[in-house]
Amino acid sequence: MRGEEEIPLTPKELILLKVLYGQKNRIVTSDALTMAAWGDTSYGYENTLMVHIRRLRQKIETDPSSPKHLLTVKGLGYKLVVKPPVAG
Numbered sequence: 001m002r003g004e005e006e007i008p009l010t011p012k013e014l015i016l017l018k019v020l021y022g023q024k025n026r027i028v029t030s031d032a033l034t035m036a037a038w039g040d041t042s043y044g045y046e047n048t049l050m051v052h053i054r055r056l057r058q059k060i061e062t063d064p065s066s067p068k069h070l071l072t073v074k075g076l077g078y079k080l081v082v083k084p085p086v087a088g
Contacts, residue, residue: 002060013056020033020070025079027073028077029076030046030077034048056070068081069081069082
């Protein structure tokens with residue numbers, strides 16, 4: 001969900017988002033993400049991972065060019081920043 005709108009995800013996007021959410025606010029290595037999405041045959045999938053991350057950003061970020069939630073950690077992997085809801 002993004003606001004009130006349901007955003008459809010591909011199966012690979014869903015796997016990646018689940019892994020990132022399971023480790024929210026922590027760095028998840030590119031190797032761990034490719035292994036989760038493509039299994040033992042994940043060698044050489046770095047570019048494919050980048051494409052999937054870009055598509056996820058387009059779906060979850062307000063401004064995908066300046067992400068605030070799905071961040072790249074150069075040389076390591078990615079981090080899903082999730083802030084706790086504000087009590088009101």
